[in-house]
Amino acid sequence: MKFFKIILFLASIYFVQSETEQVCESGKYPPDPTTSFVPTYVVNLDLPPSQRWLELSRKYEKPLRTLVTYIKQFVLEFSPKLQKLIDLIDNKLGLVADSLPQPYGEEIKGIANATNIELGELVLYNIFYEVFTLCTSIVGEDSSGKMYHARNLDFGLFLGWDIKNDTWVISELLRPLIMNINYTKGGELKYKTVTFFGFVGLITGVKPNAFSVSVNERFNSNGGYIGLFEWFLDINRNQAWTTLVARDCFENDDMDFNHVVKTLANTPLIAPVYYIIGGPEKQQGAVVTRDRGKAVDVWQLGTNNTWFIAETNYDHWKKPLIIDDRITPCNRCMDKLGKENMSFEGLFNVLSSKPVLNKLTVYSALIEPKSGRLETYIQFCPTPCDPF
Numbered sequence: 001m002k003f004f005k006i007i008l009f010l011a012s013i014y015f016v017q018s019e020t021e022q023v024c025e026s027g028k029y030p031p032d033p034t035t036s037f038v039p040t041y042v043v044n045l046d047l048p049p050s051q052r053w054l055e056l057s058r059k060y061e062k063p064l065r066t067l068v069t070y071i072k073q074f075v076l077e078f079s080p081k082l083q084k085l086i087d088l089i090d091n092k093l094g095l096v097a098d099s100l101p102q103p104y105g106e107e108i109k110g111i112a113n114a115t116n117i118e119l120g121e122l123v124l125y126n127i128f129y130e131v132f133t134l135c136t137s138i139v140g141e142d143s144s145g146k147m148y149h150a151r152n153l154d155f156g157l158f159l160g161w162d163i164k165n166d167t168w169v170i171s172e173l174l175r176p177l178i179m180n181i182n183y184t185k186g187g188e189l190k191y192k193t194v195t196f197f198g199f200v201g202l203i204t205g206v207k208p209n210a211f212s213v214s215v216n217e218r219f220n221s222n223g224g225y226i227g228l229f230e231w232f233l234d235i236n237r238n239q240a241w242t243t244l245v246a247r248d249c250f251e252n253d254d255m256d257f258n259h260v261v262k263t264l265a266n267t268p269l270i271a272p273v274y275y276i277i278g279g280p281e282k283q284q285g286a287v288v289t290r291d292r293g294k295a296v297d298v299w300q301l302g303t304n305n306t307w308f309i310a311e312t313n314y315d316h317w318k319k320p321l322i323i324d325d326r327i328t329p330c331n332r333c334m335d336k337l338g339k340e341n342m343s344f345e346g347l348f349n350v351l352s353s354k355p356v357l358n359k360l361t362v363y364s365a366l367i368e369p370k371s372g373r374l375e376t377y378i379q380f381c382p383t384p385c386d387p388f
Contacts, residue, residue, distance in 0.1 A: 049103035050110030057114030094119030137276035140308025142342035145282035154360035201243025208372025224271025265295035280370035
């Protein structure tokens with residue numbers, strides 16, 4: 001019955017989108033700080049991995065537990081028989097933490113110990129971001145050649161709709177967990193990320209005067225679930241987790257824009273993905289379209305005289321799914337903005353234009369790769385608004 005309802009829901013989306021007026025917004029920046037503020041914290045890389053998140057664990061244990069509890073309840077709504085699956089996650093999935101590349105497994109175990117949340121549940125929480133995010137990312141330059149990188153993070157599709165509040169439940173539960181993290185070593189800033197507490201990979205980040213990265217899911221038949229099973233069953237662990245290899249790049253002081261593009265284009269991965277990469281110099285922008293084994297395409301800024309490139313969750317040379325066309329409005333609003341008006345303000349207005357902004361959108365991030373400036377804002381999409 002639930003599956004049938006989902007099909008009906010999807011079938012109605014096309015008609016909802018066709019009736020929603022698509023407007024390139026203006027005057028949205030800066031947003032109201034009372035609803036959009038994202039806190040910034042420091043994670044000290046000099047500490048042992050198991051201790052790096054202790055202080056934040058005490059502060060964010062309650063909202064993280066609320067999210068994990070909801071996911072379990074949602075699973076059981078489909079069938080009480082799935083309790084066996086939850087028991088398996090609690091009792092067995094935690095063992096996967098020991099197989100993860102270090103220091104990430106130890107960081108997850110440290111959070112589990114500090115919050116008293118089952119280790120298997122936190123491993124699953126981290127896995128979700130490997131295979132289940134919808135996003136919009138943009139990288140481009142202004143008329144002087146100054147580089148910018150921006151993204152909307154959309155998450156929570158099909159994980160429960162709150163009819164009363166007209167929104168996705170998971171999206172609502174994630175917003176209190178959004179934070180900026182400044183990673184330091186030896187008292188010096190190494191890099192910045194935007195994350196959800198409890199997640200140790202990297203989906204949005206910048207290393208000042210070096211590069212920036214955002215990660216978007218890519219739909220593919222040879223998808224992340226196959227890679228996950230290969231990892232869990234120890235069939236193939238000579239492949240990288242998409243968000244952990246991204247963070248590896250930031251941990252490596254020898255990495256620059258070109259090295260990051262090559263690394264993220266060539267490293268075998270658990271899941272197909274898009275890596276959107278920015279650099280501090282003119283025309284340093286790229287979208288790396290990944291299969292699990294290798295890059296399918298590397299789309300460079302400047303190709304065909306482009307001053308920006310944008311990516312959602314579909315190959316840029318193909319048409320997007322008819323019920324999920326965010327890229328056409330995004331490109332239209334960027335063209336209307338123009339190279340001469342490229343700025344945090346202009347980008348935020350584009351990211352706030354429906355359906356680039358939709359009910360799944362939980363935050364917008366604005367980045368200057370050269371200076372390392374990073375601004376993050378919690379986002380809400382008022383009704384009427386596309387579900388995704």
